[in-house]
Amino acid sequence: MGLTDIRERVAKAEAKAGRPEGSVELIAVSKVQPIERVEAVLEQGHRLFGENKVQEAQGKWPALKERFEGVAVHLIGPLQTNKARQAMELFSAIHAVDRPKLANTLARLAQEMGHCPDLFVQVNTGEEPQKAGILPADADAFIKEVRGLDLPLKGLMCIPPVEETPSLHFALLAKIAERNGLEGLSMGMSSDFEQAISLGATHVRVGSAIFGERDYG
Numbered sequence: 001m002g003l004t005d006i007r008e009r010v011a012k013a014e015a016k017a018g019r020p021e022g023s024v025e026l027i028a029v030s031k032v033q034p035i036e037r038v039e040a041v042l043e044q045g046h047r048l049f050g051e052n053k054v055q056e057a058q059g060k061w062p063a064l065k066e067r068f069e070g071v072a073v074h075l076i077g078p079l080q081t082n083k084a085r086q087a088m089e090l091f092s093a094i095h096a097v098d099r100p101k102l103a104n105t106l107a108r109l110a111q112e113m114g115h116c117p118d119l120f121v122q123v124n125t126g127e128e129p130q131k132a133g134i135l136p137a138d139a140d141a142f143i144k145e146v147r148g149l150d151l152p153l154k155g156l157m158c159i160p161p162v163e164e165t166p167s168l169h170f171a172l173l174a175k176i177a178e179r180n181g182l183e184g185l186s187m188g189m190s191s192d193f194e195q196a197i198s199l200g201a202t203h204v205r206v207g208s209a210i211f212g213e214r215d216y217g
C-alpha cells in the first residue's frame with residue numbers, strides 16, 4: 001500500500017508484459033480523500049490525479065495547482081453537459097465520454113475555447129443498465145462520430161462489473177480499441193491494475209491502494 005509500493009508494482013507489471021518502463025500512466029484517484037493524504041502524495045512528487053466529480057475537484061484542485069507545479073487532473077466519472085465548460089477548464093483529460101449529446105457539446109466548446117482535453121470513450125463492457133458508457137455493439141459507430149467532430153480522441157475506458165472477471169472486460173476493451181486504431185486504454189483499479197497492464201492498459205486509475213480506504217461516512 002502507498003504510492004511507492006504501487007509505483008513499484010506498476011513497473012514490475014510493465015516489465016512482465018514486455019512493455020517499456022513508464023509506458024503506463026498512474027492516475028492517483030483522490031476523490032473523497034482527506035486533503036492531508038492528497039498533499040502527502042503531492043509531496044512525494046506525484047503529479048497525475050483523478051477525480052470523479054466536477055464540483056468536488058473544483059473545490060480542491062485550483063488551490064493545489066497553485067502550490068504544486070505541473071499537476072494534471074483527469075475526470076474519470078460521468079459528465080453532465082451543463083458542467084462541460086467547467087470540466088474543460090479544469091481537467092487535462094475526460095475519461096467518460098459516452099453519448100452524442102456530450103460529444104457535441106464538447107466539440108462546440110472546443111471550437112469556442114480553442115482547446116480540448118484528451119478524451120476517452122467509456123464502454124459499458126458489462127452491459128450493466130445502471131452504468132454509464134456506450135454499449136460494445138454501438139462503440140464503433142460512436143467512435144466514428146466523435147472523430148467526425150474533430151475531437152482529440154485518445155482511447156477507451158471501462159469499469160468492469162464487480163462480480164465478474166475483470167480480464168475478460170479488459171480484453172474486450174483492448175479489442176475494440178485495436179480495431180478502431182486507438183492507443184489509449186484507461187482500465188484497471190486498485191484490485192486489478194496489474195491484470196489491466198498485462199492486457200495493454202495505458203492509464204490505470206488507482207485510489208484506495210495509494211491513499212487508503214475512502215471514508216464516505
Ligand SMILES: *Cc1c(COP(=O)(O)O)cnc(C)c1O
Pocket residue numbers: 029031052076077159189190191205206207208209
Ligand atoms: C473511484 C474510482 C477508481 C479508483 O478505485 P479504487 O478501487 O479505489 O482504486 C477508479 N476508477 C473510477 C472510475 C473510479 O470512480
